[in-house]
Amino acid sequence: MHLVPAERAGHRTIDDHRVCDAVAGIGEPEHVRAWADRFSLLADPGRLALLLALRTAGPIAVTDLAVATGMTDTAVSQALRLLRAAGVVSGDRQGRIVRYRIVDDMTAQLLRHCAAPQGHVVADA
Template sequence: MSVPHAVPDPGSTLPHPATDLPPKEVLTGAGDLLRALAAPVRIAIVLQLRESARCVHELVGALGVTQPLISQHLRVLKAAGVVNGERSGREVLYRLVDDHLAHIVVDAVEHATEGSAHATEGAAQATEGAAGTDGAGR
């Protein structure tokens, strides 16, 4: 059985999967970025920052988590180059380094939402199917 290959986007800078891969350093950097984004609180922070720059207390209020936890996650995101901070008086305003990062997170959330909807539909269909039986699968 033949597996269809995706047609490469002519505008993409990525190599064709069957030919050259990016250098190991690029793959490592991509892995580091994805690991930095791989926590629900950090995903929520990125979603908040795509709207506008925010200080820590605004993120605490929006996300309903403690200030130390927000600060810890911001340190991870800053170390990974996802956010940067700019002092404004006594506060630091955090913003996304670029819009590409927001797109990665939004796409992941949309994908998870679609997967959740499909799982819910499947569970509903299974429940409906079971409701039509006599309890013994007949």
């Protein structure tokens, strides 16, 4: 049980090697937290709808996203502010218009799976 943290090393186990495999599979706490944060961004139906629309439509303005998702401009702006702060999307200004796009590759890959028809397996690219 060489991978088990010292504070848990004395705990009774059934299959020591499986415990070590499980600890290795979990990885570093910071990595787990980063993935949990990414999934929490996708857990909101409004944000997920925005991201799916961005994935499909490419760079698109707030007003157009509002129409596409059925959200208000204000709700779209608030969601995009959060997604921008998390480094998931970026806005490109062209005059008075800002068009948003997905810039986080890992989120884009997750969205490919979200957008796949139910029961359809997406091949890794």
